[in-house]
Amino acid sequence: xxxxxxxxxLEYEGSGDYTVPVVGVQFKNAGKIYYFSPNDxxxxxxxxxxxxxxxxxxxxxxxxxxxxxxxxxLTLPLKSVLRIATPEDYEALKRxxxxxxxxxxxxxxxxxxxxxxxxxxxxxxxxxGSYITFYFTTSDDNKVDFRELLREIVPIFKTRIxxxxxxxxxxxxxxxxxxxxxxxxxxxxxxxKCEPVSIKMAKDQNIALxxxxxxxxxxxxxxxxxxxxxxxEKMRAKMPRIQSNIGTPDGxxxxxxxxxxxxxxxxxxxxxxxxxxxREYHISELQYTVEAHTCCRDILDDISIDxxxxx
Numbered sequence: 247x248x249x250x251x252x253x254x255x256l257e258y259e260g261s262g263d264y265t266v267p268v269v270g271v272q273f274k275n276a277g278k279i280y281y282f283s284p285n286d287x288x289x290x291x292x293x294x295x296x297x298x299x300x301x302x303x304x305x306x307x308x309x310x311x312x313x314x315x316x317x318x319x320l321t322l323p324l325k326s327v328l329r330i331a332t333p334e335d336y337e338a339l340k341r342x343x344x345x346x347x348x349x350x351x352x353x354x355x356x357x358x359x360x361x362x363x364x365x366x367x368x369x370x371x372x373x374x375g376s377y378i379t380f381y382f383t384t385s386d387d388n389k390v391d392f393r394e395l396l397r398e399i400v401p402i403f404k405t406r407i408x409x410x411x412x413x414x415x416x417x418x419x420x421x422x423x424x425x426x427x428x429x430x431x432x433x434x435x436x437x438x439k440c441e442p443v444s445i446k447m448a449k450d451q452n453i454a455l456x457x458x459x460x461x462x463x464x465x466x467x468x469x470x471x472x473x474x475x476x477x478x479e480k481m482r483a484k485m486p487r488i489q490s491n492i493g494t495p496d497g498x499x500x501x502x503x504x505x506x507x508x509x510x511x512x513x514x515x516x517x518x519x520x521x522x523x524x525r526e527y528h529i530s531e532l533q534y535t536v537e538a539h540t541c542c543r544d545i546l547d548d549i550s551i552d553x554x555x556x557x
Contacts, residue, residue, distance in 0.1 A: 365384070
């Protein structure tokens with residue numbers, strides 16, 4: 247989102263530290279939050295407003311209260327909130343929403359006529375109808391030359407038109423759907439920003455690396471893999487390393503496996519009669535104490551158990 251030239255006078259010291267009053271708005275449910283100048287309006291979360299953008303006036307919903315934000319974190323000068331939505335604005339919004347389906351059909355007809363590798367997903371119409379944005383995807387996210395398409399559709403809509411290519415995550419956010427959990431996908435309900443997700447997160451959480459189990463409706467790794475990753479990392483840091491020698495209430499053993507959810511470790515221990523057994527202990531029981539292990543902590547790492555001796 248770009249910003250227009252609305253002058254905001256800033257008073258700040260030579261250090262460059264200053265704040266600007268801003269209000270955050272969203273153009274779609276669970277969409278990205280953009281910051282605008284409140285323009286001395288009394289605004290609160292949930293208010294419907296009209297804001298000025300490079301595409302013309304657009305309908306938005308206030309997502310934050312008016313706050314002071316560091317100027318260094320903003321792209322200045324800011325655009326402004328024009329007004330709180332009026333009955334006329336709601337009528338204009340309703341008319342534009344009614345035009346979306348017809349606009350997509352007309353544009354799709356031209357795409358098929360030109361045999362372009364484009365799949366229309368959605369379109370946005372500025373509140374005053376002066377700007378239309380069509381969102382599309384292509385197979386394998388390939389680039390496509392749509393200049394000829396623009397020449398075909400501009401005379402139809404008689405307004406400024408933008409064709410914007412989006413990827414699979416943005417497509418899922420626009421269309422919506424149900425995840426494997428049975429709930430509506432996060433990106434359409436509350437997730438305003440898609441954070442990076444890696445296969446390492448699935449491995450850290452001991453999730454089966456099956457595409458059907460770790461992929462979302464977009465075909466990419468599920469965003470929810472990130473939700474608990476920080477907890478897994480913190481908990482894993484408290485647990486013993488695999489194959490490390492450690493003391494248990496039953497003697498010295500070698501760590502075979504850690505279960506982060508139960509905070510327990512499976513340990514192969516040598517019992518007093520010389521036999522070996524695999525037992526599970528909570529991490530609170532794995533303490534290096536002379537009383538529990540009949541040896542001191544400094545020599546634990548010098549003791550090893552041969553896996554071949556265990557049957």
